[in-house]
Amino acid sequence: MGFTNERNRLACRLNPPSMRKLLSLLLFALLSTGAIHAQAVNRPSLLGEELSRTFPYSMSGQLIFTSGNADYQGSGAVVFRRSVLTAAHNLWDADEGWSYNVEFNRARVGRSIAKKTYAQRKFVLGGYQSFAGRYGADSSRAFAYDLGGIRFSDAPAGGSYAGHASDFRLLTGDTYNICLGYGAQNHSGDDLLFVEPAKAFRATYGAFMENNSLTFEGGMSGGPVFAELADGSLRVVGLIVAGSEDPPSGGIRAINAVGAQFIRTYLRY
Amino acid sequence: MNGRLNGIFGKIRAGTLGLGELDAFRRALLAGDPDETIAAILRFLATGQDALTGESFTIGKNGELDGAPTYRVLLIDMLGRISREHGREDAGAMARALLEKKTTADEWALALRNAAWAKADKAYLSAKTQELLEHQPWRQQPSAGYYEAFDLIVYTADVRFIPQLGAMIAGEDKALKNTAASTLDRLADMAPLDVMSYLNANPVELAEKPFLRSDYYSKADFTQPAQRAAVEAYLDRQDVPAAAKGKLIDALGRPGVFVSDNLLTAPPAEEIPPAQIAAVRQTVEGWVRSNRFPALAAPLGNAQARLQQP
Numbered sequence: 001m002g003f004t005n006e007r008n009r010l011a012c013r014l015n016p017p018s019m020r021k022l023l024s025l026l027l028f029a030l031l032s033t034g035a036i037h038a039q040a041v042n043r044p045s046l047l048g049e050e051l052s053r054t055f056p057y058s059m060s061g062q063l064i065f066t067s068g069n070a071d072y073q074g075s076g077a078v079v080f081r082r083s084v085l086t087a088a089h090n091l092w093d094a095d096e097g098w099s100y101n102v103e104f105n106r107a108r109v110g111r112s113i114a115k116k117t118y119a120q121r122k123f124v125l126g127g128y129q130s131f132a133g134r135y136g137a138d139s140s141r142a143f144a145y146d147l148g149g150i151r152f153s154d155a156p157a158g159g160s161y162a163g164h165a166s167d168f169r170l171l172t173g174d175t176y177n178i179c180l181g182y183g184a185q186n187h188s189g190d191d192l193l194f195v196e197p198a199k200a201f202r203a204t205y206g207a208f209m210e211n212n213s214l215t216f217e218g219g220m221s222g223g224p225v226f227a228e229l230a231d232g233s234l235r236v237v238g239l240i241v242a243g244s245e246d247p248p249s250g251g252i253r254a255i256n257a258v259g260a261q262f263i264r265t266y267l268r269y
Numbered sequence: 270m271n272g273r274l275n276g277i278f279g280k281i282r283a284g285t286l287g288l289g290e291l292d293a294f295r296r297a298l299l300a301g302d303p304d305e306t307i308a309a310i311l312r313f314l315a316t317g318q319d320a321l322t323g324e325s326f327t328i329g330k331n332g333e334l335d336g337a338p339t340y341r342v343l344l345i346d347m348l349g350r351i352s353r354e355h356g357r358e359d360a361g362a363m364a365r366a367l368l369e370k371k372t373t374a375d376e377w378a379l380a381l382r383n384a385a386w387a388k389a390d391k392a393y394l395s396a397k398t399q400e401l402l403e404h405q406p407w408r409q410q411p412s413a414g415y416y417e418a419f420d421l422i423v424y425t426a427d428v429r430f431i432p433q434l435g436a437m438i439a440g441e442d443k444a445l446k447n448t449a450a451s452t453l454d455r456l457a458d459m460a461p462l463d464v465m466s467y468l469n470a471n472p473v474e475l476a477e478k479p480f481l482r483s484d485y486y487s488k489a490d491f492t493q494p495a496q497r498a499a500v501e502a503y504l505d506r507q508d509v510p511a512a513a514k515g516k517l518i519d520a521l522g523r524p525g526v527f528v529s530d531n532l533l534t535a536p537p538a539e540e541i542p543p544a545q546i547a548a549v550r551q552t553v554e555g556w557v558r559s560n561r562f563p564a565l566a567a568p569l570g571n572a573q574a575r576l577q578q579p
Contacts, residue, residue, distance in 0.1 A: 129413050
């Protein structure tokens with residue numbers, strides 16, 4: 001299971017086809033982002049070894065999986081002892097079905113991995129209607145449901161996990177947010193990246209939100225969006241699901257009541 | 270009750286409906302005298318009048334609508350709920366009448382649900398679902414109800430829909446493709462032996478999507494000898510790529526699950542029963558021991574190691 005040869009994995013991951021999922025997502029934001037104003041746009045940067053190993057950032061991890069004959073990279077976050085929250089499109093698509101050989105490398109920094117675990121069960125939140133819409137899977141309607149979960153037989157963080165919260169105001173107000181993931185477009189894909197929005201997210205459709213003050217990289221899909229609560233603690237409040245470089249924009253799937261119920265029911269282990 | 274129905278309808282049309290008023294209206298209908306409420310709903314529906322509510326077609330718990338895009342859809346939903354709760358046949362009878370004429374896909378989806386709740390024959394439901402899916406005006410501009418009606422395929426466990434779903438999966442319409450592929454996944458959860466048997470008997474189905482097709486075998490319950498035999502027949506097939514077979518072996522005992530509120534069916538159990546896991550473990554061990562599938566030794570070895578973990 002998984003990769004036995006690092007070089008093969010890297011070659012595969014850096015193949016243009018291996019990036020097609022996120023690249024296809026990049027196109028969508030072109031359709032939905034409004035006029036571009038001159039403004040600061042923050043781009044993903046290395047979080048650094050020390051912070052990557054510091055809670056709760058250390059609950060983030062790199063997701064490697066096979067879909068059909070190709071290998072892909074995404075991101076996720078430990079939200080319960082043996083459960084990881086990620087983007088649904090990392091786990092299933094209509095051409096190849098369920099992803100397999102799903103490997104979660106928590107708190108990876110370069111070649112060093114705090115813990116490597118393999119998926120036991122995969123869950124996707126979304127019914128028939130979630131795929132409806134003019135643009136199919138590349139639509140805000142689909143992104144609004146883009147929530148998936150993975151359960152492991154081993155605890156990826158020895159029983160620790162990041163807390164989550166379901167409150168759109170933690171994204172649309174003046175709360176501090178930070179988005180994390182293992183970007184593989186402009187970075188190696190093996191180091192945790194972060195990007196902080198310069199302004200609040202804007203609800204686009206349902207639980208899908210956009211922000212044109214930041215960008216994401218391919219490979220960050222499924223990575224956590226944290227919000228800082230009044231007590232200074234950080235909670236996962238959404239996931240990275242889409243991005244565009246031109247015009248700059250990042251799309252996230254916020255954890256709403258349905259998402260929180262999904263976590264409580266299927267990822268409570 | 271007639272006055273109340275007409276009053277709300279008037280407010281919707283005039284755009285003067287207050288916040289939360291539709292939900293309060295729903296609660297009042299549920300709390301009212303069922304005979305009186307059902308009669309009033311049927312009377313209103315017979316007028317053919319309708320108006321947009323501003324809500325979207327949203328399914329909540331137990332197949333009940335949390336949101337209805339039109340007043341008629343809202344009333345058809347309430348009629349079904351009240352009839353089911355009070356053991357009345359009114360919603361089923363009304364559904365059969367409605368399904369004789371093409372109104373809207375949303376109304377048909379609700380009528381199919383109401384008919385199913387009224388214990389309609391599954392062959393009848395399949396035939397009407399087929400009509401809905403094939404009706405070109407609805408298919409060309411599918412509404413939310415059109416997509417939700419795919420749940421009837423899962424509910425009826427009718428594998429005769431597989432060629433139609435396969436054609437949608439092979440097609441260019443991404444929304445239909447996704448819906449069809451997830452429907453087939455859920456159908457395989459609902460009726461694993463029927464789906465596997467159909468696919469084994471019809472090897473051209475989904476031949477262009479071998480990895481997707483493998484998922485539909487991953488739901489097998491190995492405590493059932495016929496299901497185990499269907500998987501073995503698939504692993505013996507020469508037309509299936511080894512990598513697709515390897516994917517199936519990787520998923521045995523841990524298939525992926527779609528979680529959603531649907532018109533009629535519930536998601537599969539989140540936990541695989543221990544007896545089923547044990548049956549997978551014993552079967553894989555037997556295959557390895559007897560070298561039953563020599564070309565699949567590597568994935569089987571990985572699966573055996575995985576299944577031996579607590």
